[in-house]
Amino acid sequence: MNDNNIFELKQVEKSFNKGKESISIFEELNMNIKQGEFLAIMGPSGSGKTTLLNLLGGVDQPTGGEVWFDDARIDSLNEGQLAKWRANNIGFIFQFYNLMPMLNAARNVELPLLLTNLSGSERDKRVATALELVGLADRAKHMPSEMSGGQQQRVAIARAIVSDPKLLLCDEPTGDLDRKTADEILEMLQLLNREFGKTIVMVTHDPSAAKYATHTVHLDKGQFVPEEA
Amino acid sequence: MNDFYLIVKNLTRKKMRLVLTSFAIFIAFLIFGSVMALNNALNSGVEMSADNRLVVTNKINFTQPLPIAYVSKVKSVEGVKDVTYANWFGGYYQEPANQVITMAVDPDSYFDVYSELILEPGVKERWQKHRTGILVGERMAQAKNWKVGDRIPVSSNIFSQKSGGHTWEFDIDGIFKGQDKQTDTNYMVFHHKYFMETQAWGGDYVGWMIFTTTDSALNEQVAKVVDERFANSAAETETKTEKAFNKAFIEQIGNIGLIIFAVVFMAFFIILVVVGNTMVLAIRERTGEIAVLKTLGFSSKRIFNMVLAESCLLSFLGGVLGMLAATIIVKGASAELASFLPNLILGQSVWLQGLAYMLLFGLITGIIPAVSALRLNIITAFNRI
Numbered sequence: 001m002n003d004n005n006i007f008e009l010k011q012v013e014k015s016f017n018k019g020k021e022s023i024s025i026f027e028e029l030n031m032n033i034k035q036g037e038f039l040a041i042m043g044p045s046g047s048g049k050t051t052l053l054n055l056l057g058g059v060d061q062p063t064g065g066e067v068w069f070d071d072a073r074i075d076s077l078n079e080g081q082l083a084k085w086r087a088n089n090i091g092f093i094f095q096f097y098n099l100m101p102m103l104n105a106a107r108n109v110e111l112p113l114l115l116t117n118l119s120g121s122e123r124d125k126r127v128a129t130a131l132e133l134v135g136l137a138d139r140a141k142h143m144p145s146e147m148s149g150g151q152q153q154r155v156a157i158a159r160a161i162v163s164d165p166k167l168l169l170c171d172e173p174t175g176d177l178d179r180k181t182a183d184e185i186l187e188m189l190q191l192l193n194r195e196f197g198k199t200i201v202m203v204t205h206d207p208s209a210a211k212y213a214t215h216t217v218h219l220d221k222g223q224f225v226p227e228e229a
Numbered sequence: 230m231n232d233f234y235l236i237v238k239n240l241t242r243k244k245m246r247l248v249l250t251s252f253a254i255f256i257a258f259l260i261f262g263s264v265m266a267l268n269n270a271l272n273s274g275v276e277m278s279a280d281n282r283l284v285v286t287n288k289i290n291f292t293q294p295l296p297i298a299y300v301s302k303v304k305s306v307e308g309v310k311d312v313t314y315a316n317w318f319g320g321y322y323q324e325p326a327n328q329v330i331t332m333a334v335d336p337d338s339y340f341d342v343y344s345e346l347i348l349e350p351g352v353k354e355r356w357q358k359h360r361t362g363i364l365v366g367e368r369m370a371q372a373k374n375w376k377v378g379d380r381i382p383v384s385s386n387i388f389s390q391k392s393g394g395h396t397w398e399f400d401i402d403g404i405f406k407g408q409d410k411q412t413d414t415n416y417m418v419f420h421h422k423y424f425m426e427t428q429a430w431g432g433d434y435v436g437w438m439i440f441t442t443t444d445s446a447l448n449e450q451v452a453k454v455v456d457e458r459f460a461n462s463a464a465e466t467e468t469k470t471e472k473a474f475n476k477a478f479i480e481q482i483g484n485i486g487l488i489i490f491a492v493v494f495m496a497f498f499i500i501l502v503v504v505g506n507t508m509v510l511a512i513r514e515r516t517g518e519i520a521v522l523k524t525l526g527f528s529s530k531r532i533f534n535m536v537l538a539e540s541c542l543l544s545f546l547g548g549v550l551g552m553l554a555a556t557i558i559v560k561g562a563s564a565e566l567a568s569f570l571p572n573l574i575l576g577q578s579v580w581l582q583g584l585a586y587m588l589l590f591g592l593i594t595g596i597i598p599a600v601s602a603l604r605l606n607i608i609t610a611f612n613r614i
């Protein structure tokens with residue numbers, strides 16, 4: 001594996017069974033993602049963007065081919081191993097933030113740390129740092145329902161980075177936000193990529209969102225296609 | 230923060246739902262605790278019965294008398310140790326609502342057969358020589374605030390005196406205690422002979438006989454010999470162990486017991502279904518959140534345990550409060566009912582059973598949502614919401 005590559009997809013196949021029918025999403029998909037890259041994946045609805053992100057995040061498994069992360073294959077891990085692998089390596093950011101409604105901002109951010117052996121004081125320190133970084137230090141005690149969409153997404157970003165994963169996977173992170181707020185979020189992702197060296201893969205169908213990325217690929221009907229003029 | 234914090238937050242996120250479900254469980258365990266205490270009180274006579282003690286009654290039914298001559302005949306049966314006899318007097322003190330359990334017994338043998346009753350030295354001998362003397366059980370003496378030396382009038386609404394009155398006067402010669410806390414001492418005993426000589430239709434009969442065997446292994450055989458001896462006579466007998474006798478006595482109200490049991494069971498079952506269904510709905514509402522937790526790396530097993538812990542916590546919350554309320558109610562009732570349910574207490578064993586049922590209740594109501602949380606697939610969950 002190329003030293004620069006954090007991900008390598010080799011001949012990846014993915015199909016879903018719907019009743020007796022089998023719907024093929026990817027056939028022989030190949031892809032490399034470099035360490036330190038901020039990759040935007042664009043494409044029309046239904047083109048397989050989310051499915052691809054799920055394969056990268058170890059949330060879903062391919063029906064064929066290989067998925068390499070660093071020097072290990074993750075497509076052959078079982079469910080429990082994948083859960084552990086996700087906790088150690090991936091930060092997830094969703095379109096609808098997906099915060100726990102009964103936890104305040106700080107508790108939401110702390111959630112991934114329950115999967116670590118860090119001491120209470122170390123956790124508190126990390127939570128404070130992460131909230132600071134997203135500019136919400138003064139909102140630590142606020143409940144999600146008391147925050148705007150943009151603020152909730154910033155809490156979600158803090159949750160994604162609190163355990164210091166190498167990789168952030170974002171599925172339409174600005175899909176539910178207005179332009180101005182979307183730009184703030186994208187700037188924040190860009191900062192995480194540039195200053196903190198996080199590799200980011202972001203699914204979007206907003207062309208101006210893609211401008212924040214270092215690279216963009218286009219997906220259509222399960223295949224990468226050159227950018228149309 | 231830890232998993233327990235998450236469980237508590239999940240449990241308390243909808244206050245109204247928490248109040249309603251824990252109240253339902255509260256009611257279930259309130260009923261459970263009270264009924265179990267009642268049941269134990271009813272059965273305590275059976276549990277406390279001596280192994281080698283048998284009761285001989287008239288075969289027709291136990292309210293029919295037996296000739297007094299039977300006593301010496303039973304005494305001569307091989308394997309019989311001590312024989313005594315008694316007659317029901319019933320009675321009330323001062324007013325009919327104030328019932329006092331009173332029996333006319335044989336002063337010479339009664340305490341040989343009931344060896345778990347304890348008297349101060351010399352008391353028995355004094356009483357044996359004192360025709361109008363009465364011995365009072367400790368619990369009754371305490372309830373009525375009676376002391377040795379008191380003269381008490383006891384009236385009957387069954388019997389009348391030869392002289393026409395319904396009231397007998399007795400002198401308290403002593404107070405007997407029980408060997409165990411559970412031993413029934415809520416009654417009093419006086420001379421059988423005095424009773425027979427003073428009451429209007431006195432005669433040479435006894436209400437029933439009680440005897441002990443030299444060895445409880447002989448019980449069945451001795452009972453058979455006794456009953457055979459009086460077969461085809463004017464008064465045939467039925468001999469049972471005291472345990473069986475007490476049990477049969479309780480089984481007269483046994484049907485009520487069964488009805489109570491059925492009601493409790495129904496209440497439990499309905500509440501179980503309601504709470505179980507609520508848990509299923511509560512977890513279904515959280516499909517997306519569970520999918521997020523799994524995405525973050527929480528293992529399915531951990532989430533399974535959290536759901537189960539939540540339903541158990543709910544069960545213990547309502548259940549412990551319900552049992553506490555039952556304990557208070559039973560305590561209040563036991564003071565009121567002391568005269569006919571002397572052993573009404575909600576004790577440790579009922580509490581332990583209650584806690585076990587709470588655990589069971591929690592596991593049953595939690596298992597279906599816990600399994601669905603365990604099986605929940607991240608992709609399908611996200612597609613659904």
Ligand SMILES: Nc1ncnc2c1ncn2[C@@H]1O[C@H](COP(=O)(O)OP(=O)(O)O)[C@@H](O)[C@H]1O
Pocket residue numbers: 016017018023025043044045046047048049050051052608609612
């Ligand atoms: N679990 C699934 N079962 C069946 N079909 C699915 C499933 N997930 C996605 N698909 C199908 O796969 C295709 C790609 O979906 P997706 O990756 O969500 O597209 P995008 O994110 O680009 O909109 C769609 O046609 C969708 O219906």
Ligand SMILES: [Mg+2]
Pocket residue numbers: 049050051
């Ligand atoms: Mg999508």
